[in-house]
Amino acid sequence: MSKDVAVLGVGMHPWGKWGQSFVGYGVKAAQDALKDAGVEWKDIQLLAGGDTIRNGYPGFVAGATFAQALGWSGAKVSSSYGACATGAQAISVARANILAGLCDVALVIGADAAPRGFFAPTGGRRPDDPDWLRFHVQGITNPTYFGLYARRRMDVYGATQEDFAAVKVKNAKHGLHNPNARYRKAVTLEDVMGSVLVADPLRLLDICATSDGAAALVLSSMDFARKHGTDPVKISAVSTVTPVYPNDIIEMPNLATDSKAGVELPEIGFKESIAHRAYEEAGLGPEDMSLAEVYDLSTALELDWYEQIGLCAAGDAEKLLRDGETSLGGRVPVNPSGGLACFGEAVPAQAIAQVCELTWQLRGQAEGRQVEGAKAGVTVNQGLFGHGSSVICTV
Amino acid sequence: MTEKTHVPAVEGLFTMDQRAPRLLGTRCRGCGTYFFPAEKTFCRNPVCDRTDLEDVPLSRAGKVWSYTSANYKPPSPFVAKEPFEPFAIAAVELEKEGLTILGQVADGVGVDALATGMPMELVLRELYQDDEHVYFTWNWQPAGSGSDA
Numbered sequence: 001m002s003k004d005v006a007v008l009g010v011g012m013h014p015w016g017k018w019g020q021s022f023v024g025y026g027v028k029a030a031q032d033a034l035k036d037a038g039v040e041w042k043d044i045q046l047l048a049g050g051d052t053i054r055n056g057y058p059g060f061v062a063g064a065t066f067a068q069a070l071g072w073s074g075a076k077v078s079s080s081y082g083a084c085a086t087g088a089q090a091i092s093v094a095r096a097n098i099l100a101g102l103c104d105v106a107l108v109i110g111a112d113a114a115p116r117g118f119f120a121p122t123g124g125r126r127p128d129d130p131d132w133l134r135f136h137v138q139g140i141t142n143p144t145y146f147g148l149y150a151r152r153r154m155d156v157y158g159a160t161q162e163d164f165a166a167v168k169v170k171n172a173k174h175g176l177h178n179p180n181a182r183y184r185k186a187v188t189l190e191d192v193m194g195s196v197l198v199a200d201p202l203r204l205l206d207i208c209a210t211s212d213g214a215a216a217l218v219l220s221s222m223d224f225a226r227k228h229g230t231d232p233v234k235i236s237a238v239s240t241v242t243p244v245y246p247n248d249i250i251e252m253p254n255l256a257t258d259s260k261a262g263v264e265l266p267e268i269g270f271k272e273s274i275a276h277r278a279y280e281e282a283g284l285g286p287e288d289m290s291l292a293e294v295y296d297l298s299t300a301l302e303l304d305w306y307e308q309i310g311l312c313a314a315g316d317a318e319k320l321l322r323d324g325e326t327s328l329g330g331r332v333p334v335n336p337s338g339g340l341a342c343f344g345e346a347v348p349a350q351a352i353a354q355v356c357e358l359t360w361q362l363r364g365q366a367e368g369r370q371v372e373g374a375k376a377g378v379t380v381n382q383g384l385f386g387h388g389s390s391v392i393c394t395v
Numbered sequence: 396m397t398e399k400t401h402v403p404a405v406e407g408l409f410t411m412d413q414r415a416p417r418l419l420g421t422r423c424r425g426c427g428t429y430f431f432p433a434e435k436t437f438c439r440n441p442v443c444d445r446t447d448l449e450d451v452p453l454s455r456a457g458k459v460w461s462y463t464s465a466n467y468k469p470p471s472p473f474v475a476k477e478p479f480e481p482f483a484i485a486a487v488e489l490e491k492e493g494l495t496i497l498g499q500v501a502d503g504v505g506v507d508a509l510a511t512g513m514p515m516e517l518v519l520r521e522l523y524q525d526d527e528h529v530y531f532t533w534n535w536q537p538a539g540s541g542s543d544a
Contacts, residue, residue: 120470127405132472133432137404137522137532138499139469140484147463148486155461155511200464200483200506245441246428250460250486250495255432261493262427263440 003281005098006225006232007393008218009037010356013111015182015213015343022055025214026062026111027069029349033107037218038228042073044218045103048090050110050348051081053122062348066109076103084295085240085383086110087215087351091391092238094219104224110348111214118142119210131253131384138255142297143207145252147199150300154201157315159303161201163322165192167299168205168341170327175338177368180353182211183342192299206299211344215352217359233362234394235355236376237281241388243270252384274388275309275380282392286310289332290374291361293354295381296339306334309380309390328369336361336369351389354379358393404522404530408432410452411531416519417452418496418533424449429492453494455517456538457487460495462509474523474530481505485535487515501534514538 011032013025026049034041047070049063058065063079076097080089087110094106118141126132134140153159172187187205195204225232243251244266246258251270268276279285286309294305303317311332312320320326326334335341337357340350358377360366374395381389403411410417420431423438425445431453438445468479483500500509501518515535522532 118467118470121472125472130432133405134497135469136472136474137408138484138497139465139473139475139482140497141465141469144463144465144484144497148461148484151463151506152461152511197464197466199466200462202463245439246493248493248495250497255497257495258439259429259493261429261491263493 002222003099004222004234004236005095006220006222006234007355007359008039008105008220008225008228008230008232009033009035010359011036011216012180012353012356013214014180015211015346018212020113022052022059022111022113022212022214023065023069025113025212026066026109026216029111029214029216030066030070030107030109033216033218039105039218041070044073044075044105044107046076046078046094046097046106048094048106048108049077049079050086050090050352051079052112052348053081054115055113062109082240082387082389083383083385084345084347085351085381085387085389086348088238088240088381088389088391091217091235091352091355092240095235095238098219098221105218105220108217108219108352109214110352112346112348113212114210114346116210130255134253134255142252143199143202145250146207146298146301147202148250149304150202150298151200153300153303157318159300159318161193162189163303163318164202164206164299165189166321167296167302168192170321171296171335171339171341174328174336174369175342178338178342181338181342182344202298202300208297208340209344211346213343213346213349213353215349215356217352217355233359235391236284236394237278237392239274239278239281239388239390241273241277242386244273251386270388271304271308271382274382275378275390278378278390278392282394284376284392288376289378291332291336291371291377292334293337293339293357293377293379294334295350296335296341297345299341302334302339305380309378328371333371336366336371351379351381354381355391355393362393362395399524399527399529401529401531404532409519409533411519413519415455416517416533417455418517420451420453420492421448422451429453429494431494431496454489454491457489457515459509459511459513459515460486460488461511462486462500462506464506483509485509485515487535498533498535501536504537508537
């Protein structure tokens with residue numbers, strides 16, 4: 001049985017700080033996706049919402065919140081959460097329903113209105129919650145983990161702060177003409193290296209901002225798409241894997257790794273397993289990818305992803321970057337959208353936005369940032385508490 | 396004026412032995428894997444179904460896996476000193492337990508003084524105070540460098 005589902009339509013609300021409700025952003029993205037698909041809201045059989053945890057109860061039941069805002073239509077609903085990987089959870093729900101024959105056409109929406117500055121845990125004293133505990137007893141924020149990984153690249157692979165800055169310069173250039181990007185401004189190595197240190201060796205411009213934004217997809221069965229008379233971009237794989245015990249890499253929001261005493265390490269690490277599972281499902285490999293959208297929470301993390309999604313061997317990411325292979329015009333452009341460097345993070349929308357970008361690229365509609373002749377693309381993303389997220393799209 | 400009572404910021408994470416503090420974990424009596432913070436209910440190794448976990452103090456010494464700094468004040472529920480002073484953070488590998496554990500680096504030791512593979516040891520440091528208590532947490536410190544060594 002084919003595991004393909006069709007991406008009939010995509011839509012986004014531009015990323016920024018707009019000071020409005022996440023609901024409005026989501027509705028705008030959904031309306032754009034429906035229009036792009038040529039499908040009416042009343043014909044949607046399932047709405048899969050990605051939850052936001054910083055916008056009260058409506059955010060925890062995002063699917064129903066969006067359904068009400070679009071106008072109750074009787075559609076089936078789901079709401080899911082997987083931290084930064086929330087969007088992949090919602091896509092996975094919609095895809096599974098379509099592949100199981102439980103619905104023909106589904107709408108996926110993720111939207112957020114984010115606070116400024118560091119993400120912090122929600123209120124109350126909760127010593128059993130690792131997210132509360134790391135802030136309270138050690139003052140460990142998300143950039144702490146980004147800094148640890150970056151320093152590790154420097155000490156193990158000889159990466160430099162200039163390499164990290166070069167990732168930002170590349171992504172800023174990619175995003176210059178993306179109408180949905182929040183930051184559309186060229187950045188120089190000097191700009192990055194001259195910005196304030198936040199989590200050594202990372203500076204302010206190495207670390208992504210938090211943003212408002214929304215993204216939506218209309219997904220359908222391949223049969224529905226054919227009857228609709230379109231030859232759509234397809235989702236060929238969705239990976240939502242968890243780690244295999246023991247995970248010996250320190251991960252957000254934990255204070256400690258799993259123990260590797262007396263237990264065999266898995267064949268591949270968690271971060272490597274995320275895209276690996278998607279490649280297996282699609283029957284494709286990294287060599288088949290025309291482009292990748294990776295979760296550049298920091299510049300150095302983008303380099304980690306090159307290796308973890310198989311674009312190069314461990315330790316070779318800096319060379320891949322310096323050789324221009326991951327820039328537009330290179331062998332496999334990474335983050336042609338501009339990535340989080342140009343968007344900032346709108347948590348539940350992000351993994352969906354990655355699929356929007358793949359779709360525009362594979363349709364040849366990515367004006368000003370088009371990867372010529374793109375045939376297949378991979379997204380990768382990770383949500384804290386052990387959420388893998390990777391989607392492969394093909395034409 | 397009465398002395399303030401010294402207490403851990405969160406119970407059960409470490410001993411309050413100021414000279415030679417230990418983090419408090421658990422070890423599965425079946426497969427031998429360790430947990431920090433302590434897992435008391437069931438072993439999380441998927442091939443082990445044991446529920447008898449023993450409390451164990453963890454090694455005080457380990458080696459730096461990586462390190463970074465906090466140059467901006469972390470948000471609540473962290474209680475930052477005023478004025479805020481940047482601090483270093485180290486991820487330290489404990490060889491026997493096979494665990495890597497995060498902690499602030501003590502006494503203003505900055506990232507320039509740290510290196511991957513450097514031996515570190517556990518110390519206790521004041522986190523914050525209220526009217527009655529002084530709250531402590533664990534820090535890492537370069538081995539043999541301080542008065543607590």
